[in-house]
Amino acid sequence: MVRIGILGATGAVGQRLIQLLDPHPDFEIAALTASPDSAGKPYRQAAKWRADSPIPANVADIEVVETAPAAIPDDVPLLFSSLPSSVGAEVEPTLAEAGYVVSSNSSNARMDPDVPLVIPEVNPDHVDVLEVQRDERGWDGALLKNPNCSTITMTPTLAALDEFGLESVTVATLQAVSGAGYSGVTSMEIIDNAVPHIGGEERKMESESRKLLGSFDGAEIELHGMDVAASCNRIPTLDGHLENVWAETRETVTPDEAAAAMAAYPSAPLPSSPEEFIHVFEEPDRPQPRLDRNLGNGMAVSAGGFRATSDGIQYNCLAHNTIRGAAGASVLNGELLVEEGWV
Amino acid sequence: MVRIGILGATGAVGQRLIQLLDPHPDFEIAALTASPDSAGKPYRQAAKWRADSPIPANVADIEVVETAPAAIPDDVPLLFSSLPSSVGAEVEPTLAEAGYVVSSNSSNARMDPDVPLVIPEVNPDHVDVLEVQRDERGWDGALLKNPNCSTITMTPTLAALDEFGLESVTVATLQAVSGAGYSGVTSMEIIDNAVPHIGGEERKMESESRKLLGSFDGAEIELHGMDVAASCNRIPTLDGHLENVWAETRETVTPDEAAAAMAAYPSAPLPSSPEEFIHVFEEPDRPQPRLDRNLGNGMAVSAGGFRATSDGIQYNCLAHNTIRGAAGASVLNGELLVEEGWV
Amino acid sequence: MVRIGILGATGAVGQRLIQLLDPHPDFEIAALTASPDSAGKPYRQAAKWRADSPIPANVADIEVVETAPAAIPDDVPLLFSSLPSSVGAEVEPTLAEAGYVVSSNSSNARMDPDVPLVIPEVNPDHVDVLEVQRDERGWDGALLKNPNCSTITMTPTLAALDEFGLESVTVATLQAVSGAGYSGVTSMEIIDNAVPHIGGEERKMESESRKLLGSFDGAEIELHGMDVAASCNRIPTLDGHLENVWAETRETVTPDEAAAAMAAYPSAPLPSSPEEFIHVFEEPDRPQPRLDRNLGNGMAVSAGGFRATSDGIQYNCLAHNTIRGAAGASVLNGELLVEEGWV
């Protein structure tokens, strides 16, 4: 069992991490960090627990510590980070320098050339960017990122289509409120409403997807050449990002071929990777957030509604934004880091 | 005052028509039709009134009649139709043949070459297709249509952009539940959910928009050559369709030029046309359904979120789907028919 | 394994029954009935499956039969009924006469003196009313009912309080839309709204609770003498009925004593009965529908918010309305019928 720590353990993604990590076949929760206010308190007291299952008994009594190298035991080699990005930007490099391997969901540093941005089923080879990172930064530890939730939702389906030569992607998202954290969207903002803008999200989708599908030659990652245009909307759903995608490819691809490519796209041999990575629906009105977000314990992506357009195809895809799109993504990256010998 | 009738007066759009027509400066409600079950009953009894204002007193006691030429008084020259499309397909031609002028919201016959499909601020000249219609069908009356609600929402903004030469349009809709009628979407379907498919809606948007922006040479309407790809989603909002649009034009257009073209697009000199036809927001997170659907008494369209893409622009637009997108659209077409001397 | 049948298997409660019965330690689904339209079709085709888990593979291919004695195999002794009450009223007696034991969720016949109305943790001894039923009706089979969902939610908490001598109960319900069936509440009715009336529900709560807490002397059930006044509201939640209760008792009871009585109230030794029957929350803002409806796999009841009033106590309680309040209630009654030797 690898002893692991959770950075930012009291937040919404932190709580999801605890749900996913207790129990876990290979990991054991050994440290929980939060802001200085919470340090010294047992977790049950530090966190306002809002999940629909109780706090795991093992975790409830762990004493929360500050998010700093000195506060985290040395025998906890792997840290999962769900810190606010400004905090992450400050503390994650310090921790990596101090020798910890950090699998982070925070948005800082995702596009840094020497920081791998990874979905294990899509670009596991990018993990080796860590060699460049260690060379350049002189770190004993490492910092690896997963992409943002709306990017994770569509990228597996794009990876499956890339055998036809992706040239351009247009995507509209219908994102759940949990993506903004527990208090990110007020009820007055969103009941009987939708908000056609999520600050910074469009740009993340447009850049992170190109890095994920980019090629790594051992020295640097070349971004994928496709053109991506995203429009991001918040709607009154709790969990599950639904996305409408239009893709143009160099080679002609029919809706059936696109669906088949996705259904055949392999999963990864890791504990949290679902048996069926991309579930393809035949029903034109699926996937739907409430019905389909929990496929593969929330770690599967699903797709449906394939149609031909004049110069490509359109389809819809969906993933659970706080599991596959955040906490589960970090856990999976942690599993990959162990598998590849980085921990 | 023109005496008018409402076909399908007990349904959701029928109820909106009554709200918009009582009072109205030029029209007086003189006949209400519904299915045979309701015929003979006073309206207050025939309709399950669900609006958030009471039934107008004048209307409550009108005796509902069947939707048939024999049942509608001869001195009611103008009829507004919100019949189910299968009923409309059967009865609207009969009424037009019998001499009534029908301004219809029903989806049947919208793409028939000799049936004008009109938004008065966009293509008022198409009304003259009625001459062809009378020639060909030998009708004394006339049948004119407004487009479907999701098409009406985007088409004014496209009309404003067409001075730059529209080549392709990609659109994702976030549609309100009222678009499906009072009982069209169950609560179990849509609470904490979204449905990425609305049967037939994509095709309507793709064809109707090309007819609306098409050119009429006095003999026939040539569809606009632009390519349209639509993806339609139902979300948990009550009223107001929000749409994400990507447009490519022959001439380069900047986001500012696009916004300016929309803001400058003229309204029509008709009673129900709003002073400001297209309201342009500077805030990137507007328009929003609940906040902006009632602009111009629900008859304005609004737009915002303009951004450049690699080969065009993207923006968002919104309109009230049961006012501008349905009942109000029919009323406005009725006003145009009177103005142009067809009634 | 007891071979069982489900009457009305395509409806919302029917689908829940399938989820709860496949797999089940003692029962094996052997027959599914539905309306004549569906008879002859495989279940996967007959039902519009809307649950968030797929149809169990064993069940998908079962051929649906009509809801009639002749259509149901003789070696299926136990039937779970979720028929519309008008259908239930007609067909359930026929089936019981033909020798089947029917555990029914339908609302017909619940107050018939010789029909046991049972919550196994509350009044298991009422099952023996079946002897009276067989005597009087000459049936080989039997008909047993579970109460309606809003009654089931509060009755366990009242049973726990009855040691103090219940005299009067006032209850306001906040009921989920699933209680009305899949299409029972339209989205236009309930989004941004609440409906302070559910036809017949108040009367059911007021009478069924008195039967459940009534005493059975071997010959007949004497209704409990308490006075019950209910007010029933529909709100925009999917599952889980929340209820505010005020109870007056002969002996004074403090909030702490009430909470302790509920926490100590025993569960039943049946497969579907939860380990902890009534979960008592200390937090004043719990139970909440979304957070707490799945306690005990949806079979637990929860309570909280205990306060003293001038002449009694008030508190809140909650249960999952389609599991504990409907399908799960019938399954549990089936388990009791087997345990007691009626099947």
Next chain:
Amino acid sequence: MVRIGILGATGAVGQRLIQLLDPHPDFEIAALTASPDSAGKPYRQAAKWRADSPIPANVADIEVVETAPAAIPDDVPLLFSSLPSSVGAEVEPTLAEAGYVVSSNSSNARMDPDVPLVIPEVNPDHVDVLEVQRDERGWDGALLKNPNCSTITMTPTLAALDEFGLESVTVATLQAVSGAGYSGVTSMEIIDNAVPHIGGEERKMESESRKLLGSFDGAEIELHGMDVAASCNRIPTLDGHLENVWAETRETVTPDEAAAAMAAYPSAPLPSSPEEFIHVFEEPDRPQPRLDRNLGNGMAVSAGGFRATSDGIQYNCLAHNTIRGAAGASVLNGELLVEEGWV
């Protein structure tokens, strides 16, 4: 025209006050206060305006000042306060001492014996408590309060019933999210959920209602002797508090008599008082928040669902919580203060 000021003008109730006061027949907005951060900025910049109508042009450019006597012009005799209660507790007495008449919606000081708590249609005579207040406190100005939103909703109906001698009231509320302010309820808390507890609200309803219906003998207010037990729930509605009430009276009252007493209860001769104060519905499923909250421009109360119980009656009532229950209540009290010569 009386020049008035709004204390806490940028908040949710402050924005409602602006909507209700511009235009207003007797009042002219002359001062807007907010926290020190906002002081010096034009209102359009200081406030994040979220109403569904634009900021009135007159108001948009007013320079916001601090909430302090020195900052408010002397020729602004009447102030409407929607300050957070902790701020109100500090600053309202200072303003009243300095000579301003303050009509306040803030919850501080509502139960102080020398502070009138008033609904003009219910207890206008309580305004004269201000004489006691001036005597005791030596103020040149005055401080008058309206009750909290859930209390305002039920109290008019109780006032109508009091002719039968109210003895006890049990009430369950279904409250809208706007009652907690714009950011008071997060979307994660309330979508597909309900919260059976609103801190302090039960106690407010139980005490404020007794003060409102209390008698004032010129020297002090004697609280009404009725017993009130409240249970407060937050549900996913935007505006409009719905309440289930059970009332016991000394004299027997039938449902019809109760309804008639409410329908006959008079309104007040003030500009913002609705023509029909209490609207009584015959339909058993009304009032409903979305359909009925805007009756009388949001200033009417409505009631329905009358039923006899064993020892009294039960019914439902509703009012718009941020208009009749907050901003409108303060405006109405301001009108009463002018009418009675206190301004």
